[in-house]
Amino acid sequence: MADSTVPDSGASAVHIGFWQNYDGGRLQGALLTLSNQNAAALLSFLAVAVTFAANRSWKICRFVLYQYLRTHTDENDTAAQSRRQLQVILRNIVTAGSTLWTFIDMFWTRRRERQSALQWNWKPTVLAILSATHLAGFIAAGILTSKILVGRIVVSKRIDSCGQWQAKNSSDPASLLSYQTLRLNETLDAENYVRNCYGQGVSRGILDCGKLFTRSLPYQVEHDVACPFGDDLCSDNPKGAYAMDSGLISFSDLGINSQFASRLSVQRRSLCTVVPDGPFKEQTLTSDDLPVTLRANETIEVYKFLTIDEEDDSNLYYRSDNYSGTYNLMAYHLPYEPEQIAAPIRPNPNDHDASVILLRQNGVQYLTTHDDPWFSVKQGIEFDNSTGLIRPDLIRYETDRFLNVLACDERVRFCNALTNTCSPWTGLYTSTYNLNTAISILAGPSMHNTTTAYDELGKTVTLVSLSLPLTSLPDSIRNRPGASALQAARYLNLNLQYHLEPAQWKIELNYWFSMALARLQLELFNTIEKPPSVDEAQAVNTWSDSGLTSLCGRIKFRSANHASLSAVGVGLVVGLVTLLVLGSWVDGVLAWVPGEWAQRVVREWQEWENLSMLGEIEGWRARIGDLSDPFEVRGWTEVHETK
Template structure:
């Protein structure tokens, strides 16, 4: 079972073994049997042996054909008869090849002495040697590659679980304490797991086994790193150099691994646009009347009840940090703030208007509004982190000279450190989604773009049948509820989502590139797509924590159950057997084997019934080992023989046949047996010395 590590937990996928159809290869070629390693190994071993038997049978059929082709009533030389005997009696292509090579070796120098031969030995033997070599090579290779019946089907397997379902809050599961204890941490765990997957498997291109679980290692995305400001002019820090991600149309079958025929597939598209935005003109100082603590409040949203800039409609606030004035500081001193702080504010569009998380009623300011997209603002504070070099990145920007770090005994020279230009910087992202039904007529296949919640509703009404509506509802709800967007990554993981964090050492940072913010956003986007893949696969996998069972909504119709039972992942621990390849091999091989046993008697029966080619038939029979033995003994008058035209000749019980004459040990031959038992005894008695 493939696994993903989640802190101290292991989430395992239960793999289905049995018959199924991999629709990536079509109904016929996609018919598959998944077996565990033991059963798969036994089947592959059987197929290798079966192919070997088929090769032997094919050789026997070929021998029958060539023996009949070469058969002639005219008197022939010894080479002819030896070749015919080998064709008749070699058990397989290997023994036949060896015998033919021996014959060719012996006769190679005798060509000039053979007066009645129309061709040389090479011309008469090499074609059969070639046939034997082809049989050995062809069927040997076929036996070796019989495992291709499995490898050709790849490593795609189905996930099956009795707890396949979605995690949803409903009227019966609104206990906040339970949700805070189990449900919300579970979402953070998943985000962390698939963020690590993105870092290890996509960014670092690792070869870890866990990197090969999904149908696609990485979902495709087009990235424009020099995009114009996605919001109204004046709010972006950069006119160009912003970033846009477009996934294109992701296929539920080929990209998400939901195994389904073409008419049951859907498409999903997400476009995410991000840009660093200005804080000047969108911030105000604020003092808490109770604690007297000073804050800076940022206003990128307005309240439906309040005007922009009012104390009640602020988007984000952060305490004002006192600036320490230390003219000199040793390089190894513990200075600076040790980490970043991340905050995320989100508003969600629906039918052209916006909503925010429960308890709030914020909408984006006009400069950020996009009626078909959710708006997420990510706030970054570097606190008292000190940078070794000036940072020109628009989100991490640090140009304020801070402390002069004085070298100690281990280092030489002094260095100036820098602090972030402003306590908090902001990054705004608009995210919109779209669903399509490729089975609909062109021009009416897709919904319009909308936010994450809105697109789910639009997908529901795009479907033209109950069956397709159930498919849309299950997949879109999985995407909406379990995967989130790229803004989910910093919202859940906060500072841990930043790659810049890994350049920190006790509050000091190494040099950051000018496009560090783009690298962060690209990492979030990759993590969100990995989470999307994982959320769909994990829905089919079922629960790993029984504490979550109260929020589990299981599949309750045929389409939802089909999706649950047809989730594909990759797993190399199992064998996928091609039913087409298996049947083709077994059927064709069985035909060849059956022909090798039935072709000879069928041809013999036809020839006898119609009196056709009597010589070739009888020569085939008499060239058989037992018949050649009969001919040798019968020629000496040994035995009264029956079955002389069949496969097995026989004599009367007790009849004695010829024996070897060993007078010339270099030329052994048969001689007639003694006529009586007494003569045999006398012949075996030692001669007396007289």
């Protein structure tokens, strides 16, 4: 039978032992991570230790109370008898619960005896209350012992495979295939995570959403924003852009364990708008240009978004006769120098990256018109009914554009709450290139660049920066077909689109931006170990070659196979148990002290112990002979002397 168990992702990279969770402070953040089995064993040991310590603690209380009764004698015979009874109870009943029960039993048994030694005497009542308090206190302590288990938050450790993996040789087909497979799997993982764990997900949530330190990252949206591109491109709708802004995402929420994580944050923003395809159209190829490829009424539209060397053909080609009945979706992140990007979307100033998302509808038909600016379904379809097979009343609609274009301004910046500073806005790749500048700004003038703190801050920012390039909106699509990457495709059957939501383009962008944020979370998590899909023969760990392995061991996540306990809690329990056990030997220690005072303190304590009294009784028996009960002998002697 095949093994159906699913391995716990990241389990091999969990740090076992003591570590500091910087989010919890010096004391509360001191944690001990163990496997579930060892954590259960430790908790069981601590619970037993608390029970044992309760008896040792009660012995100390008994000894102190006994000495109080010994030194506070009463002249009244009834009171003296009561005191001796209490001394016997304190000396020989070793648990607070048994002591309490003994007092309850005595109170109940002698409730009708008006002349009882315990009647009208406050001492038994006080001792009963003290024993009840002690018992309740250690019951509560036993329950609180379970609070030492703080959860399943763990931290990664440095292992050989931690880092980011890339193709070993981008020109080698096998390496390139390995790279594309890795990136596609990461995109699919991000989509699965959004579907199950983000608010707008459409799945039933069967995926484990508790693995990452923070389940999901929120963001805000802005409508009717000024178009971020030139007037020529935005003339149709200059205030029709749509913005998605993550706000300040704390490094702590990303699961980074660093002394600066709670102060540092990253802000990710994408601003998108629908633009016409005309400014990017390079030429139209006809059958005159390609007589073998094209028939008389067919064309190929050529689009240009990059102005790279003409020898490197970066143009995009779309055939006019493609009626596949499904969406052709293509997306490109353009993190190039501004002069290499088409003028209409060229970053100016160079404080962001440009991305384009291209939708070709390839004969998809609609039941009604739609005003959505990106899908743009506004014209009816004129069917060729020369065969007479199409119903005369059949009405369908199609897009009125050859190519539907979304252009996006994608940017990021870092902020430090302690210095109240933020780095300049940059593109997703540019954030890595300008890292030294950003770190210097975040550190502020008070932190010198030769200090350990500056080095730690730099490593923390670098860790996040290296994951940002893969959070572009096109990376949320990653060469997947429209039927897979579009939310609208859930209502596409064959070539008929049954439904579009109002502002469907914003729904698509929201979903891709959620995937971008999830991708940031997962990219950081994936650095703890080599992804399972990576073929080491065709891939390389970029951290190993770049000396970045010092970034390992900084990611917090949850592990189903491990548990973390409060190191302070464990230390307090062990320390208090040890202290009480040592303190319970006070009578034994005093017995070895040569002074008269110490001997006087323990002499009667030892004499009233059960075994000592039993030895005295056995001595009576040895001396008296047949009369085995010394109390009977005492009673006979008193009667005989009376006569």
